[in-house]
Amino acid sequence: MEQLLHDTNFWVLISFTLFVVLVFKAAKTAILGKLDGRIAQIRTDIETAENLRVEAQELLAQYQRKQRDAQNEAETIIANARNHATEIRKTAEAELNEMIDRKEKQLADRLKRMEDSAKAEIRAYASELAVKATAEIIANRLDDAGNARLIDQAIKTLPSNMN
Template identity: 35%
Template sequence: MMKKLTLLLILAAQPALAASGPFFSLRNTDFVVTIAFLLFVGVVLYAKVPKLLGGMLDKRAEGIKADLEEARSLREEAQSILATYERKAREVQAQADEIVVAAKRDAQNAAEQAKADLQVSIARRLKAAEDQIASAESAAVKEVKDTAVSVAVAAAGEVLAKQMTAKDQSSMIDAAIAEVETRLH
């Protein structure tokens, strides 16, 4: 059908009407061109060039289709890799946020512990200072009492020495020795 249509269109074009002289002559350029064209079309059809061109176009279309499929699969793979990386980035960011929160919490706990330890240390030092002050105070009071007793004993001894006779002194010494013996035994 295609061959018949091609021949009909070739004959209908008839550029030979524009040339002068008899049409079926080799001197008529239009006739020669028409014959050459018909021979060319015949060779092309005989060599099955349209079928070859169609096959080449089909191969090219299949290649393009395969390239498009490969590009589509690569795009899908890239999207899945991107989604994986985005998910991992979100996980890493969440872990970083958790680490920051934990570090802040630990720092706050450490600050509170240090504050409590400092308060305990201050209370302990105050207690030690108060104990030292109380000890020094009691030592001073004891020293004052001892000094007062020594002074009182010395003064009493002087007063007694002036007022007592030798006989009274010897009887007091004997009484003191007896008292010491009873207290020691």
């Protein structure tokens, strides 16, 4: 053993071992502190990520509800618009039919008036022709004495025809 105590390699080994042990003890706290800090940071990051994931899921659920509500509202609006369009179409058809009936009645009334007017014109023309023809016939067949007799007779019957 004495030889071992004088051997420099032995003392270098012991010094190196002692140095490593002391450095390990001193560095152990720092290394473990760093590792603990890093572990704490990782845990914090994981918790933050988990919280963000939960918030993201809540937001996703909220937006999905909003989308469903918006889709239901859009379907309701479309259904109401279709119903309103149907009502407008029915109203327009009823108004069109009413207008057509009114126009047909106006045309029928106008045709009736035109027919009555034509009949009146024809009667007036026929009466005028009859008067002219009668006057011509009377003028051709009656002499002055017959003409005087007709005038006297018309004058006599005039007061009775006036009542």
